[in-house]
Amino acid sequence: MRQTIIKLPSPQLKGTVSVEEAILRRRAVRRYRREPLDLSQLSQILWSAQGITGNREFRAAPSAGATYI
Structure with a gap:
């Protein structure tokens, strides 16, 4: 299976x-x-839901005991 990687714009x-x-x-x-989201809108939504907020990989969304690591 071939994997496609799409580079998203940085969030605001x-x-x-x-x-x-x-x-x-x-x-x-x-x-x-009816219009689809553009890549910058999608990037902002994804970052807001689960984005990394620092160099220690803290996330924008809470997690019980940092279980996302």
């Missing part, structure tokens, strides 16, 4: 929305766009 680490504003705006909405 500085947002324009404060934590408080993000919490106030947070809603579960089940409406989807």
